[in-house]
Each structure stands twice: as C-alpha cells, then as structure tokens.
Amino acid sequence: MAYDEGLAHLMRDDLSEEPGISEKKMFGGLCFLLHGNMVCGVHKDGGMFRVGKPRETAALAIDGAREMDFTGRRMGGFVDVDTDLMSDDSRRLQLMELALTNARALPPK
Template identity: 70%
Template sequence: MAYDEGLAQMMRDDLIHLDGITEKKMFGGLCFLLNGNMVCGVHKGGAMFRIGKEREAAAMAIDGARPMDFTGRVMGGFIDVEESAMSNDESRAQWTSMAVDNAATLPPK
C-alpha cells in the first residue's frame, strides 16, 4: 500500500483511546473506522478526514486542508490534508475531533 507508516502510527496514537476503532486498507491507503464508519485515512502524501458537510468550512479554515478530489471531483464531507500539515498536533487534533464526531452520528455497520 502507498501510505506513510509514520502517518499511520500518528493516527493510531491519536485514536487509540476510542472503543470501536478499526483499520482497513482502502483507497490505496489505510483507513480508520469507528464502528465501521470512516473517520480518516492516510495515503501517499498526506491524509483525508471524513468530517461531514456541516463541518467542511471549519475544517477548510485550518491551514493545510484542501478539498478532497481523488477522482477529479470534489467529495463533499471530506477534506484532504497535506503531509506537512499532519505534523501540527493542534490542527490534526481538530480534524480528528471533527471526523470522530461525524462518525459517531452514523449508525454502526
């Protein structure tokens, strides 16, 4: 898989305190799920967070975030984060919190 294991470990460390977190290889990277719903994932060059459409503006206001457009079309409710921004603990914590909050509103799979 094409993802940075250091980024994956960073996300593991951030999410380890939550019950219901699992990992799954998806989208050419590694995704983290809460009760079967995607929270975030790491890929070559950075990470993505499923923050939900209502949190997009707040997530995009944090330096390092950009629209997620892996397929050439922007995917609503997701953001992409450049690798260099992932090392900012405060920013990463904000995106992670938004993504966990979003996943927690979804029914378990």
C-alpha cells in the same frame, strides 16, 4: 498500497482511546473506521478526514486542509491534508475531532 507508516502511527495514537476503531486498506492507503464508518486515513502524500458536510467549512478553515478530489471529482464532507498538517498535532487533532463527531453521529455498520 503506498502510505506513510509514520503518519499511520500518529493516527493510531490519536485514536487509541476511542473504542470501536478498526483499520481497513482503501482509497490507496489505510483508513481508520469507527464502528465501520470512516473517520480518517493516510495515503502516500498525507492524509484525509471525513468530517461530514455540516463541518466541512470549519475543517477547510484549518490551515493546510483542502477539498478532497480523490477521483477527480470533489468529495463533499471530506478534506485532504498534506504531511505538514499531519505532523502538526494541533491542526491534526482539530480535524480528528471534527471527523470523530461525524462518525459518532452515524449508525454502526
């Protein structure tokens, strides 16, 4: 599984104060979960955030976020981002907050 360890480190730092975070290798990269529900992840070309369908429009309005089509089919409620967005603290943290809002609303697994 190829992913950028530097980007993974950024995500770990962003989530360091959030209790209940775990890591799991999936989607060909590394994902971060809150009580078993995916929040975000990193892959070889950037990252992804599971923002949920109600927050998808707000997430896509952030410069550099795009619809995720990991399997060739659009994955509703997810956005994909490149390394440029991942390196921008402001934009990355906006998406992180949307993704955490989504994960906090889900029952633990």
